[in-house]
Amino acid sequence: MSARDTQILFVGDMHLGRLPARVPASDTLPQLAELGPGAAWRRTAHEAVRLGVDAVALAGDVVHGAGDTFEGASELGTGLAILARAGIPVLAVAGNHDTRVLPDLAHHGGITLLGPEGTWTFADIAPPGRPAVRLVGWSFPRPHWPESPLAAPPPPPPPGIVTLGLLHADLDVPGSPYAPVTGAELAATGYAGWLLGHVHTPGLPSGTGRPFYLGSLCGLDPTETDVHGPVLASVGGDGQLSWRRLPLAPLRWLSVDLDLGAAKEPVADLEPLTFDAVARACVASCGADDATLAFGIRLALRGAVDDPAAVRAAAETLAEKSATMPAAGAIAFLEKVSVGTHQRVDLRQVAQGDDPPGLIARRILALEGADDVPGIADAAAWRAQLMAEARRAVTDVDQLAHYRCLDEPVGDEEIRREALATAWALYERLDRSRKGASCG
Ligand SMILES: [Mn+2]
Incomplete structure (x- = not known):
């Protein structure tokens, strides 16, 4: 980027007025307000x-909603004053969360609203x-x-001027x-780029005019993982457009997988x-210019261990402590610990038997994707049958009144994981009672 570049800083969904969810109360963490969208x-x-x-552009859902208007407007005002x-001029389009609030705020000054009342309008940054x-x-x-x-249709791009679209919309969801x-x-407009609000997962900035989501400015809950922040667009004298995401979100959510299969002392050394x-x-x-203050970690423990019950107990104390630990010049906390470890056992050998542990071992092998399962002629067909049974069980639960409002469809992979976890839990219980029986 040269001194002659025109630069615009694009900001995705902010939802000002909201605070990040699932951050534990802790003296060692920054105040919640210091980690959120404001x-x-x-x-x-x-x-x-x-x-x-030369300008800052906001892609809608600037303010979260009616209940947060006061807080959100005050947070917005602080940045606008700076x-x-x-x-530096600020331009914005309204999203589905701030259809009323944003035009009102724009009316009070400090923001130029583009496309009021569902029309297309433009502003030239020159x-x-x-x-x-x-x-x-x-x-x-x-x-x-x-x-x-x-x-x-939006206005055609004038020749010789780099034209960018700013829009809050659902891309390719008929x-x-x-x-x-x-x-x-969007491609048919002939614009040099489309910067979108709505989906909170940041997309990859593209130099080819392909539309992308700016993503939430700051991860609002543990599902909004990885690097969030505004995107800097630079247009050079030759009309060349380049993008860079600035990692400015103070809080970053990460999912961390820890495989305990190779650990000598998975229980004693868990911390x-x-x-x-x-x-x-x-x-x-x-990256080099990272300024994250806190990392929220969703930890998943995996792998084969000798004593799964002891790992579960140790994991519970780990979660209870809600550990804050120094990491990358910031502080990290465990938002959640899920335990997917299982008994270390030679499944193939157990699966040779026709006893209950053997029958469970066959199911585990099949769900893990084995092509040959002892005692089963067609492992793939049997796997499909097990998955269909598991899906039926999930569907039955989904039909219960309490869950009907949850419209999130459950994917095959989630069903497979749940079925595996259930099979392993059953295996452990059978194994324990068998050992108990042989002792007493
Ligand atoms: Mn949004």
Whole structure:
């Protein structure tokens, strides 16, 4: 990037007014407000000033919702004041969460709303002596909008001006109530790029005009993992466009897998093994300019161990401690520990038997994907049958009144994992009672 570049800092879903979920209360962690969207937005504003960007653009869901309007507006105002003092303009489109709030806030000044009332409007960022960039946007008129915003076509890109689309929409989800658009529709506009809000998983910035999601500015819960932050677009004098994601979210969620299969003392050493795995994961996720304050870790323990019950007990104390540990210049905490370890056993040998442990061992082998299972002629067909049975059991539970409101479909992999965990739990119980019987 040269001194002649025009730079715009793009910000995805902020949901100001919300606080990150699942952060434990702890004296050693920064205050919750320092880890959430408000703090991420403040950092973004300061960074925009430091970089001397020409504009900041917000892709909707700036403020979370009616209940958080006061808090959200106040957090928004703090960042807007920082940018206003530096003379940096802020443009925005409204998302499904802030159809009413954002136009109101824009009315009070500090933000230029693009595409009010479901129209397409544009603004030109044209700093003297540098390339002009046109920003075209559309705002949600209502919380639900089941048509494509491109049903009314956006303005064509003027020749010689890099044109970027800013839109809160559901990409390639036909029938979505949240402004469904297709990648083909967006590509047909001939814009140099489309920056999208709505989905919170950050996409990969693309130089080829392919649309991508900016992602939430800050991971709002443990499912919003990995690096979050604004995306800096630079347009050079030759019209060349480049992107860079700035890792400014103060809190980063990571999923860490720890395989205890090779550990000599998985029970006694569980804490140091965990600290080590967490520290390595945090360092691996960090680039040179990382400024993460805290890492929230969802830990999954795996592998074959001699005493699964003892590992479970040790894992419980680990989770209870809600350990805070130094990692990558920041602090890490365990949000959740799930134990997927299982009995160390020669399954193939056990599966030779026709006794209950043998029958369970065959099921475990099949669910793990073995092509030949003792006593079974066609392992693949049997696996399909076991999966169908497991899916039926899950479907029965889903039909219960309490769960009917959960519309998240359960995937095959999740069903397979659950079926395996159940099979292993049953195996352990049979094994314990068998050993108990032989002793007494
Ligand atoms: Mn959102």
